[in-house]
Amino acid sequence: MTTTVAAAAVSKDFGxxxxxxxxxxxxxxxxxxxxTVLxxxxxxxxxxxxxxxVDLTAELSADEIxxxxxxxxxxxxDHLNSELPPAKV
Structure with a gap:
């Protein structure tokens, strides 16, 4: 069970x-x-x-793209293709 305590109490009894x-x-x-979480x-x-x-695609070089x-x-x-949204035409 997670405990919630004030910072002042932690400083008094950190151990x-x-x-x-x-x-x-x-x-x-x-x-x-x-x-904070201890x-x-x-x-x-x-x-x-x-x-x-996470890298921004704008930072990729032409070779990386x-x-x-x-x-x-x-x-x-290939079965994963069914999870893609329909292609926009």
Missing amino acids: AYQDAAVRDPVIITKNGQPC LAYEDFVRLSKRDRQ AAVEAVEMDPGL
Whole structure:
């Protein structure tokens, strides 16, 4: 169960909240509003692996655009085409 606690309380008894965060995330509030989460390192690593890098297509070079355009989907995945919206004519 997630715990919510004021920042002042965390500063007074950090060790206890650090121990609690190993079991479940601890939401730390400032002026009554959530501002920080204290969580186990393993949870941080797991969540970090889910991060995705986003690049703007406007920043791609002509060679990179050509490489993307040349890619062909594996024929075994043709069934996924049915999930695409209808092509605009």
